[in-house]
Amino acid sequence: MAHHVTLLPGDGIGPEVTAATVQVLEATGVEFKWDKHRIIGTRAVEAERASLPADVPASIRNTRVALKGPITTPVGKGFTSVNVQLRQELDLYANVRPCTTLPGIETPFAEVDLVTFRENTEGLYSGIENFDERLQIADSIARITRRGSERIIRFCFEYARQNGRKRVTLVHKANILKITSGMFLDIGRSIAEEYPDITFDDRIIDNMCMQLVMNPGEYDCIVTTNLFGDIISDLTAGLVGGLGVVAGANIGDDYAVFEAVHGSAPDIAGLNVANPTALIRSAVMMLRHLDEVDAATAVDQAIADTYRDGACLTADVGGGASTSEFADHVADRVASIAGTS
Numbered sequence: 505m506a507h508h509v510t511l512l513p514g515d516g517i518g519p520e521v522t523a524a525t526v527q528v529l530e531a532t533g534v535e536f537k538w539d540k541h542r543i544i545g546t547r548a549v550e551a552e553r554a555s556l557p558a559d560v561p562a563s564i565r566n567t568r569v570a571l572k573g574p575i576t577t578p579v580g581k582g583f584t585s586v587n588v589q590l591r592q593e594l595d596l597y598a599n600v601r602p603c604t605t606l607p608g609i610e611t612p613f614a615e616v617d618l619v620t621f622r623e624n625t626e627g628l629y630s631g632i633e634n635f636d637e638r639l640q641i642a643d644s645i646a647r648i649t650r651r652g653s654e655r656i657i658r659f660c661f662e663y664a665r666q667n668g669r670k671r672v673t674l675v676h677k678a679n680i681l682k683i684t685s686g687m688f689l690d691i692g693r694s695i696a697e698e699y700p701d702i703t704f705d706d707r708i709i710d711n712m713c714m715q716l717v718m719n720p721g722e723y724d725c726i727v728t729t730n731l732f733g734d735i736i737s738d739l740t741a742g743l744v745g746g747l748g749v750v751a752g753a754n755i756g757d758d759y760a761v762f763e764a765v766h767g768s769a770p771d772i773a774g775l776n777v778a779n780p781t782a783l784i785r786s787a788v789m790m791l792r793h794l795d796e797v798d799a800a801t802a803v804d805q806a807i808a809d810t811y812r813d814g815a816c817l818t819a820d821v822g823g824g825a826s827t828s829e830f831a832d833h834v835a836d837r838v839a840s841i842a843g844t845s
């Protein structure tokens with residue numbers, strides 16, 4: 505039976521990397537029924553609709569799974585980030601960002617294998633901001649809740665246990681943000697007692713950034729609040745070859761939206777040079793979520809083989825291939841591994 509999936513190509517390089525990803529997914533032989541043609545973000549606003557039109561979450565409530573390209577968010581003005589709205593509306597509380605070294609990409613570290621678990625619905629992204637015009641004072645509330653903290657920390661420990669991972673590091677700023685970050689840390693310490701098989705420790709965010717660029721191999725699973733997770737996951741992307749290669753997923757109890765860590769990259773949009781690896785790897789996470797394990801393994805292997813031989817890579821990782829040449833190459837490899845060619 506075909507998997508019914510909502511497809512949101514997004515802005516900037518989104519349509520290019522989404523087309524490449526759909527091509528690779530379809531080469532696996534797994535059947536998809538795409539719910540597409542829904543507009544979101546700037547294009548929806550230009551069509552005089554809400555930035556997140558109601559039919560988009562409605563579609564995901566129906567399919568339960570979405571594959572999404574990046575959405576441009578106006579800086580300092582305009583509509584609230586559609587990503588934040590979507591994550592809050594569908595309660596996609598766990599942002600999971602695995603970061604592993606690919607063969608053939610030259611980086612300062614030989615072996616990086618980290619997964620960041622970013623709380624996705626609250627913290628400084630709660631959207632509670634206020635500007636006092638008269639006093640010229642701007643406030644932003646970092647709301648941390650016990651329920652929100654417990655579920656992301658537990659999600660991280662469960663993932664660690666199910667995937668044979670040995671260590672969870674909780675990242676915070678409880679020395680300064682004693683109440684908000686302090687509560688997150690206290691909850692982490694008490695949940696850790698339920699998982700004696702997994703080593704638990706914590707790091708202050710600034711120290712963690714330094715540790716990650718010096719000794720990334722020491723770390724395994726990282727769990728943290730929204731803003732710290734946003735920053736750390738771009739940092740860890742830089743350790744393995746940049747934003748073009750790092751996958752992500754937004755997961756809740758009922759729905760899941762798979763998207764790369766990167767944004768809409770307006771500087772290279774429309775040039776057919778963007779690297780679709782990040783979204784393809786997000787699609788691998790989606791295949792596993794859909795229990796299509798063989799197809800996921802085939803795509804993973806095709807990506808690893810493509811990077812190992814290095815003959816058809818995009819410019820961001822030192823190659824000369826276009827987005828569509830890379831997609832053709834990976835799709836051919838997938839078809840031959842999956843026996844669908």
Ligand code: NAI
Nearest residue numbers: 574575576577747748765766767768769771772778779820
């Ligand atoms: P960005 O991730 O779009 O780009 C940062 C740099 O990485 C750029 O030089 C870009 O060319 C490069 N890059 C990103 N993805 C690449 C890929 N697949 N292949 C090759 N190079 C790639 O971040 P930026 O410029 O800060 O944000 C641009 C827009 O994207 C903003 O409107 C931002 O709000 C939005 N954004 C959306 C996200 C989402 O929808 N999940 C996530 C992050 C940002």
